[in-house]
């Protein structure tokens with residue numbers, strides 16, 4: 001009998017394309033390596049205790065395809081293989097041509113993050129190229145203190161999330177926690193204000209009693225938005 005993995009050279013072919021979106025094995029592996037490194041950074045900050053937190057990068061837009069971290073793993077110990085390709089609902093995308101070939105090698109037998117659906121919604125609605133979710137303390141505390149949104153103004157670091165240091169009122173939106181990502185996604189869409197000629201978007205969302213999502217055009221910008229927002233929230237709490 002033919003060994004299905006041995007019979008599927010695409011499993012080890014970095015140029016293999018998963019579906020009609022142009023997402024290749026090598027691009028998924030590269031995304032996995034980048035997300036693992038970024039995840040280790042935030043785990044080191046104590047922002048991803050246990051298996052908390054998840055990250056994604058957008059690999060294709062039409063149809064939407066995201067590389068998202070696998071569920072239930074220690075986010076300080078991820079490898080490039082701990083990554084799953086998902087669609088616009090956060091559902092696992094498999095490869096119709098040879099699904100059995102994409103298991104151990106790429107970790108595609110893993111389940112996508114339980115929160116992949118919200119990542120996909122943020123990628124679609126805000127056009128994010130990368131989304132990071134952590135359970136950082138100031139975000140959770142600020143969500144408790146200001147359940148209708150955290151108002152920030154006259155802080156130098158607002159410039160780092162696309163706003164003015166002075167004379168602008170910036171609101172970090174807060175939504176209630178929910179285990180259904182469709183509900184969280186709808187709540188995100190309700191509070192999200194896209195950029196206009198007069199005001200930039202706010203690239204962060206607090207989920208009350210849970211954590212924070214931040215995003216950007218790419219992974220590095222998402223990291224900057226996350227770190228700056230958490231620092232701004234620390235200042236807001238310390239000066240109230």
Ligand SMILES: CSC[C@@H](O)[C@@H](O)C(=O)COP(=O)(O)O
Nearest residue numbers: 051052053054071072073113114
């Ligand atoms: C360890 S509790 C945190 C989880 O329930 C969840 O909120 C989380 O952030 C991680 O979920 P995951 O499915 O591993 O991506």
Ligand SMILES: [Zn+2]
Nearest residue numbers: 052053133211
């Ligand atoms: Zn979480």
